[in-house]
Ligand SMILES: [Ca+2]
């Protein structure tokens with residue numbers, strides 16, 4: 583890796599000051615960068631999960647991630663996925679700031695975040711003020727599922743398009759991008775560092791530096807490869823999958839629309855989100871910068887009111903009957919998809935980060 587992220591543990595405070603600047607008072611939405619996802623088939627099958635406990639947290643999610651016992655698997659459930667469009671990146675702080683400015687949405691002000699050698703603790707913190715944010719082009723977190731849902735509804739109203747959270751089935755179909763292996767890139771977890779921001783060598787060095795010698799070990803295991811990021815990173819900093827989507831695994835764990843169920847059923851067969859089951863718990867997918875790479879079929883649930891610094895989201899856009907991308911090769915769809923100015927902003931932000939770090943690293 584040629585770059586290394588250097589955000590400090592208190593960069594969230596700097597971010598809060600930045601977001602109070604006039605530039606962030608803009609009233610208009612930012613159109614998300616979307617990718618056309620073809621329809622297809624998928625077989626959902628994951629380890630059977632118990633319902634998350636009432637005090638479920640990022641920590642309990644992690645304990646499921648590191649279990650060494652061979653898990654009992656759900657019966658395979660065939661699913662048919664209709665074509666749709668999906669956010670190329672996790673929703674960023676900058677995009678979310680427009681939502682807050684426009685709606686005064688009562689965003690949470692307490693967030694389970696990394697403050698000490700105790701790892702994650704509930705403390706004052708919010709979408710624009712928490713530890714370990716890489717800035718306005720980083721993925722928004724400390725918001726919880728209801729705020730993600732509210733953002734999708736607001737953006738739909740503003741744009742006249744149908745944006746929503748992905749179903750769990752859509753999320754896995756998009757993350758796999760045709761792969762049937764444990765990870766979208768194959769079976770080797772050491773390759774994760776090319777494609778995902780995970781708990782890796784850089785993460786271990788960061789917590790050692792920032793938390794008095796703390797290390798990722800034992801229950802908090804890490805991969806030994808190096809993805810260059812100690813904490814969350816600017817979206818799209820790692821390689822895309824075969825559909826062109828970034829950070830599906832890693833960076834932030836992602837909310838889906840589904841109510842939690844321990845296993846799949848015929849109610850998943852059409853690819854839509856489950857609206858039955860435990861609807862106070864929502865399904866997450868993909869893992870985060872704090873965990874070793876998750877298998878692409880790994881899943882869990884979080885209470886809808888759980889507010890943590892490891893969870894974020896991305897959006898799906900439905901292809902309504904007259905949508906130009908019902909034919910993804912059409913000129914109208916290419917026009918609809920290309921030249922999104924926010925894509926250029928993101929690319930500049932990533933380039934500046936690399937340049938800054940490269941300059942810092944010179945003797
Ligand atoms: Ca990392």
Ligand SMILES: [Ca+2]
Nearest residue numbers: 829830832834
């Ligand atoms: Ca992610």
